[in-house]
Amino acid sequence: MSVKEQDLNLLQVGKKEQYAARIIFFVAGFGISTWAPMIPIIKERLQIGADILGLLLLCIGVSSFLMMPIAGLFAQKFGCKKVLRVMGLCMGVEIIILSMLPNIYMYAIFLFVLGAIGGILNVNMNIHAVIVEKLSKKRMMSGMHALWSVGCFAGAGLFSILAKLGLGISQIAIIHCIIIFMIIFAFSRYFLPYKGASNGKAIAIPKGIVTLFGVLAVISFLGEGGMMDWSGVFLTEAKGVDLSLAGVGYAVFSAAMLIGRLIGDKVVQKLGEQRVVIFGGIVASVGYIISIVFDNFFMMQFGFILLGFGAANIVPVVFTLLGRQKEMPINSAVTAVTSMGYLGVMFGPALLGFIAHGIGIVAVFCILAGMFILQAIVSSYVFKVLN
Structure with missing residues (x-):
């Protein structure tokens, strides 16, 4: 029996683990959709054109692209439970930081960080979802991916409501961060500590x-x-x-x-x-x-x-x-x-x-x-x- 199979046999999945697997998709969508409504406000604050803004936003894509091929190693080394918990909390802190930065150079750095967080979170929540569904022996994957969209709608919608009430983006970011923290603290204990096979390569190259x-x-x-x-x-x-x-x-x-x-x-x-x-x-x-x-x-x-x-x-x-x-x-x-x-x-x-x-x-x-x-x-x- 392989290392991977032995790990799976040691894991137990019930309703709480299934709910936790779903909710991390919501957190990922909620977090990234908090950043999106900030973009025009920050563009105006920094007094930059569309060309510079495009380069800043490219930092997110580049860092995600660089991190994703090695993101599975985080699960292999630390287990999905720790990775999802830490990345979820980092997402909450990150949106507060992005609401307060003073200049273009700081935004370039922290948008690169946002992309890295998103890349690691995206890969590991899907690894976690595959394992939870596999052990649950029931269809769950479509519903999990749907909750990412629900999180996006919720994040953007709440941002708009709070902005209409007159709150600034830093205040809104803090509220969104608190919501993320509450969800992570409530559900992260039920994330699975799956690590996968111990002989994984540094960069995941598809085969077959x-x-x-x-x-x-x-x-x-x-x-x-x-x-x-x-x-x-x-x-x-x-x-x-x-x-x-x-x-x-x-x-x-x-x-x-x-x-x-x-x-x-x-x-x-x-x-x-x-x-x-x-x-x-x-x-x-x-x-x-x-x-x-x-x-x-x-x-x-x-x-x-x-x-x-x-x-x-x-x-x-x-x-x-x-x-x-x-x-x-x-x-x-x-x-x-x-x-x-x-x-x-x-x-x-x-x-x-x-x-x-x-x-x-x-x-x-x-x-x-x-x-x-x-x-x-x-x-x-x-x-x-x-x-």
């Missing part, structure tokens, strides 16, 4: 079927990133939609994805993993195609709804399957796939921007539709190998 899981993740994250960054441009430039409605497409897509994940565990249980992933890719592609073909505003929104529902549960199922593959230790496999998926988020929208500049935004959406078809094809091969 894990590489294909990474491809599925890249396509899903690229599709989501494409909607976030380019749906507004698509609606206004290609479809002639009024600028005031530019954000509706992404809002509709996000709502559909959230609902799809909230009900996703039951959907996967009823339809099966293979159908959810393969047909999810096809439905997402059809959603893109509808938005391209039809000029009617409501039909375009229907396309975005299909896209959100189709893509919603692909990544959660991929993480579930990582708990069953034998090519790599779970902590290394999750680290590798999370890192690959983040490539789609970080570099994908920029690459799509070059394509949009060269051959048009409609071509970008056509490419994304084709990539979801490719995802369905790759998924069918993956399930043949697994079966």
Whole structure:
């Protein structure tokens, strides 16, 4: 019996451990969404242009990208319980620091720190989620990922309410930090001290079927990133939609994805993993195609709804399957796939921007539709190998 299997046999999972595994996703979303509303306020405070702001925000992406491939080593050395507890608390402290910094250089440093915290937290909470679901022997992954979105809505919503009441960003950050601390102190005792295999490599490089899981993740994250960054441009430039409605497409897509994940565990249980992933890719592609073909505003929104529902549960199922593959230790496999998926988020929208500049935004959406078809094809091969 391997070290990994011995570790799993020693772990016990009940309702409290399951709730704790869910809540850390909420904390991650709540924390990062506290930073987002600060951005325009800090831009004005520092008197910087969009170009400098873009470079500052790039610090988050660069540090996350650098930390993710080695983030699984933190679990291997310290265990998920300690890593999630410390990173959750660091997230709370970090948002207070970001609300108070005096100059650009300090923001560059601490945004780099924010990206590192986010990268380590993201990888380890997914490792933890895979183990909890595996030991619970029940569908949980879609619901866990849904709670990240719930955390984002809660963080941004509470920030807006407190700002309307006249509180400054430092006061709001302190309140949000207190909420994070209360959640961590209440639930962190139930995090699992999973460490994974003791022979993990320093950098998680995907191999075998894990590489294909990474491809599925890249396509899903690229599709989501494409909607976030380019749906507004698509609606206004290609479809002639009024600028005031530019954000509706992404809002509709996000709502559909959230609902799809909230009900996703039951959907996967009823339809099966293979159908959810393969047909999810096809439905997402059809959603893109509808938005391209039809000029009617409501039909375009229907396309975005299909896209959100189709893509919603692909990544959660991929993480579930990582708990069953034998090519790599779970902590290394999750680290590798999370890192690959983040490539789609970080570099994908920029690459799509070059394509949009060269051959048009409609071509970008056509490419994304084709990539979801490719995802369905790759998924069918993956399930043949697994079966």
